[in-house]
Amino acid sequence: MRAPATLAVLMAAGFTAATPATNPAGEPAPAFAPTPGIYHDGWIDLDKNGRKDVYEDARAPIDARVEDLLARMSMEEKTVQLATLYGYGRVLKDPLPTAQWKAALWKDGIGNIDEMHNGWGDGRRSAYATDLRRHVWAMNEVQRFFVEQTRLGIPVDFTNEGIRGVEARGATSFPGQLGIGHTWNRALVRRMGRITGIEARALGYTNVYAPILDVARDQRWGRMEEVYGEDPYLVSRLGVEMVKGLQQDFTVAATAKHFAVYSANKGAREGMARTDPQVAPREVEEIFLPPFAAAIREAGLLGVMSSYNDYDGVPVTGSHYWLTERLRGDFGFRGYVVSDSEAVEFLHTKHGVAADAKDAVRQAVEAGLNIRTNFTPPEDYVLPMRAALADGSLAIATVDDRVRDVLRVKFTLGLFDRPYVDDAQASARLVNSEEHREVALQAARESLVLLKNAAAALPLRKDLKTVAIIGPNADDGRYSHRHYGPSGGHVVTVLEGVRAKLGPRAEVRHKGVEIAGDNWPAIEILPEPLSAIEQAGIDEAVRAATGADVAVVVLGDGDRTVGESLSRTSLDLPGRQLELLRAVHATGTPVVLVLINGRPMSINWADAHVPAILEAWFPGDQGGTAIADALFGDYNPGGKLTVTFPKSAGQIPFNFPTKPNAQWEGEKSRVNGALYTFGHGLSYTTFDYANLRIAPRRIPANGSVEVSVDVRNTGRVAGDEVVQLYTRDLVGSVTTYEKNLRGFERIHLAPGQTRTVRFRLTPEDLALWDRRMRRVVEPGMFRMMIGAGSEDIRQQGEFEVQP
Secondary structure, X not given: OOOHHHHHHHHHHOOEEOOOOOOXXXXXXXXXXXOHHHEEOOEEOOOOOOOXXXXXXXXXXXXXXXXXXXXXXXXXXXXXXXXXXXXXXXXXXXXXXXXXXXXXXXXXXXXXXEOOOXXXXXXXXXXXXXXXXXXXXXXXXXXXXXXXXXXXXXXXXXXXXXXXEOOOEOOOOOOOHHHHHOOOOHHHHHHHHHHHHHHHHHOXXXXXXXXXXXXXXXXXXXXXXXOOOOOHHHHHHHHHHHHHHHHHHHOOEEEEXXXXXXXXXXXXXXHHHOOXXXXXXXXXXXXHOHHHHXXXXXXXXXXXXXXXXXXXXXXXXXXXXHHHHHHHHHOOOOOEEEEOOOHHHHHHHOOOOOOOHHHHHHHHHHHOOOEEOOOOOOHHHHHHHHHHHHOOOOOHHHHHHHHHHHHHHHHHOOOOOOOEEOOHXXXXXXXXOHHHHHHHHHHHHHOOEEEEEHHHOOOOOOOXXXXXXXXXXXXXXXXXXXXXXXXXXXXXXXXXXXXHHHHHHOEEEEEOOOOOOOOOOHHHOOOOOOOHHHHHHHHHHHHHHOOXXXXXXXXXXXXXXOOOOOOXXXXXXXXXXXXXXXXXXXXXXXXXXXXXXXXXXXXXXXXHHOOEEEEOOOOOOOHHHHHHXXXXXXOOOOXXXXXXXXXXXXXXXXXXXXXXXXXXXXXXXXXXXXXXOOOOOEOOOOEEEEEEEEEOOEEOOOOOEEEEEEEEEOXXXXXXXXXXXXXXXXXXXXXXXXXXEEEEEEEEEOOXXXXXXXXXXXXXHHOEEOOOOOEEOOXXXXXXXXXXXXXXXXXXEEEEEOO
């Protein structure tokens, strides 16, 4: 195995170097004097023996380099390659190498360092996090310690988060992953992955923890904001593109999370309750595993994060079935697996399947875990592992296998040949460049979903004299600096975006109230009167709205209401936001509702009374510009829902896809129907579908079907349409879903323009898990449906799979 494109591409971009940069002015003298003698033309004498060994030869096959290095490693050097050292301000106490490092556990190396100088944790104010040039130098200095001061010179893999841009101060800020899902734009997702990857490598990070391939099935779940959606096909297609973009030219490794069956915890609970998923085996295969299988098989995914939870009583991180038989055996995974924080410890402390820490470590290593990643010192993992090796309960051959995977990824990324960032100035020009910000703005625009637009209330006229911008998210950009992505950039809020759009001609008023307010969430079940402060805030908003030409009310989520370990018991607008909306509406001023949020919300009153509703999710630093563009007609929103909006949390589980009649809505004792269905999304124009063509109409089980349809823009303005293809197996040996998303294409059409959209259905698109849990294509009739949403089918036809 070779990675021939890696070094040439990275060298040409100016990202990587074989030798470290010189000490910049103002920085302290290094703890260890440089050793320039180990750097040669085309290779580094990593083991300092004066000759080029196989593992130091960039022309040698990667597997040969791995085996040569592994044979040289001591037990101590092997075991440290299986641990994470969390970066400065997390676990590591030093921002730069010190003399004490020669006595630390990592004197023999370390597998990876996570979140080093990335602007999070106690080190977020460090100059090495906030000053890009000093950041690059510091990352090189840390890497230099491992290259020059350890016996074998094994470079460290710098890992970092990156689901909406790499987690670093000043990096390009994209919308949250849920918003990206709503673009339905595969090319855009790949471009976003590429930008994230090259910015990460330019900052010294070589492994990005993205994408999240969880399929969300419960809208109450706190991490709903971090997924692409609720459908496995859509998550698979976008996930594959993100991995391909990140890993293009092996710029960085992509580490997808969270494997496996993570997003179905009992009652959507989070925190310590990440356990006991309520999912049948066939649903696991049909819903939760396809995105990981696709990312590995189609994109060569190099990293996977194992999840906290169990499945059917067996914790995933201690399961040979999940981490070896399925991940490596069935899917063909050749990268390395990291644990999600305390997943190893939980084998003992929560799941109760390990007697002590040593037993938990042994189980994880034997299951197939490569690197333990947690916010505690690496000794907590490495020392019990060494004890297990010493007493014979863990075989050194098993450790060797795990180390092989880690080394293979490091060689693939070119770390042994060019371990440093070459040019901090080039990195500064690249990171958050104007070109990258334009892509982020495109992503913010395309993530917008027009949920409602009665009587063409939108777009607004630009000659309005007074616009009231009201609500807790009207002028608050903190949503763009959430965890797992960039921080520190300037956020264009909705207020700022509207002001920039209208200029000095319009008076823009605003007033915000708290997202959650006092005594939340208790007030969801024990209502209480508004406090004096809350009433005063609403009164001020009413005064701002009174007499305005229009009131744009910006509501949704904040740091207290959605995110990791922030699941909910209700889907209603948190806190006093509904009271605010109703009071503004009562002024008689026309109202437009904008949602900035991380999960579907049961906005029933708004849907009944507010003429126009624009869903923006968490749109990134450029969000206010994108929203203003859509409000005033400079951009025609074309996103479609990748999640179902229930009318009430009492309807949950309520999602797509679903089995026949499993979500039958005919009972008179309950609220029926979705507020907005999967695939829904309006436009300022209209589209017509015609001339469905299916060929051939009869195929063998291993055959494919070509499908095409003509889509025409029948309105007056240009716009995007997301053409969606669904299938239904009409008669099968097992019950199958009513509709299976099996194709989608986002297209842009000028007024009057027609485009033929083509799809190809392969055997994989038609297969099911039969009664013996075999993946097969069964003979029979299939219905094919094309439309603008799962409940907006415009064309359909049938074809037959013959015996």
